[in-house]
Amino acid sequence: MKLSPALQSLETALQIPIHASIRPACCLVIPSFRRPQSHTQTSTFSTTLNTLAKNTGRPKQDPRITLIRYHLHHPLTPRPLRLSRQRALRHWTIHRAAQLLLHRNRYLRERELERQYNAMRGAMEELRLGVGDGGRLYRQAVSRKGIYGGLKVGEMDGVVTNGGIPVEYARAQTDGPPRVGWDHSWTRG
């Protein structure tokens, strides 16, 4: 049988018989008088590769390194990406502009959030001090009484409770929003 040229060169580079199992008579790489030794080794604890354990005259090298070098220098491997001076400068310019835009967007978003927070805080402060009811409305608005369990609606006047279900668990926790946005047909009980 014929092997592809890439496989053949791999075989010579690595000195391992790729098709040894297919053609046991092959003595291209491993001389036949040595082969029984490598086959008779049955110890399970040695992880040394046959190619490394074998006593050839040449210096031994890790087959992984050989493989990496083989593929790096293969003619079909594309050349490494190298930018010319001008192109690198253009690339740098575009990168800096993109970073600048990202930074600006982040900055604007933060400012907007800050503005919203301050507006809400001002409104609550107005509710607390400016309404003139001694802060009663404010206390009712921020009260978290009963949300983690408590009485049902109507049993305690003025305080809305949901009968002991924490707000976090009012709906089953899902990764995304529901497919139907709002279930209008739903009624309590």
Next chain:
Amino acid sequence: MALPAYTIRPALRCLRRAPALGSGSISSSHSFKTSTSKQDEATVETTTSNTPPPPPPDLDPNTVSTRREERLLLRTKGVHPIGSRRRRAALQSSDNVPFEQMPYQCFQEARKVLQEDRESKLEQITEMRRRIARWQNIPAEECGGEVAKKGKLVRMQKYLEELKILADINDPVIKKRFEDGMGDMNRPIYRHLADQKWRAYKRLLLMQRISQMHIVPDILAHLDPTAEVSLGFGRRNVQPGEFVDSRVSEMPARLNIQVFDQSERFVSIAVMDPDVPDEERDTFCSRCHFLAVNIPVSPTSTSVPLSKLNKDDHIVYPWLPPYAQKGAPYHRLTVFVLQQDQTSFSADGRVDVEALRKGMGRRRERFSLRRFTQGKNMHPIGIHLFRSNWDDGTDGVVQRAGIEGFNVEFTRKKPEKLPYKKKDGARYR
């Protein structure tokens, strides 16, 4: 299988360009018609005999692309061609569009964004300048005392400097100019870039050498270099901590002091050797090899050749060649650049050279930098160091400099005999 495009493109380009330039050398060299070439030669001879030789073609080091033209350029103008031959060939056929006008859409959009940012930064700069001017006119009582006002102004000035750098830091042309070494050190952006570059490697190396050779506890308690100092002897540049042959360091060094903050200032330069063996006290002492004061340095005037300094205005101790006696350990030669700060009695920080000469006398031995800087309002901004050892040239160097008492060879003391008597070897036979 077709070859990848990039392997053939430059060659094709050259071939395409060849007839346009009128160099038919390729076709003629490959033709087998000897008769036609002979005819050509004959015509060439006749033309040269009749008319004077044509003037050499106008060769541009950016675009010459044949060996012959390169040689001609080197011979006629003495200029080496720039870049690779392949690049020069590519430049010939390209229309030289300036970098900013390159017709790439994304690039142009990016430039627009950057320009917009720069304009907003410039607005901020003018606004900041206006504010600083206003705050300077407000009396100190209104803004919480003299200290508070000064602190506020300093902070504002710092922010202004930051803005100046931010306005230019995204400009590709500035980056290119800096990488080419064409930056104008009067502009804050180039000074900032140079500082960053120095701190990225050279300063780290220098600090490592300082700590390895124990300069910091031995000579000064603390060092924070803010100026780049490079040192050389003649054409030889010296890396920090390198061993320098005594024959090389016989001539005065040339220094290059690059400061990264704007202003003209006066510096002193002290070269000292803290490893002079002192036999009487069985220790080491120091010696001053060079001392000069009032040397003007600014971001643009960086070169300070020690041999060209004015003897009357600057030099307290002229250059004494570094030397080491045979058998002694190596000597660390340390070059300090000390900035002379303003004092109450001299507005520009000048030091009186005459008084210094009288006060120091002719004694270079036992020079202490701590003592020297004590009452003078000086602080070290730059440092460089090299080492010197006894070598073959030391003898000649020392004799030429007229130094006495150099011909000493240091040897190790023999260890004392152990107190017990060694038994004779006969017993062990």
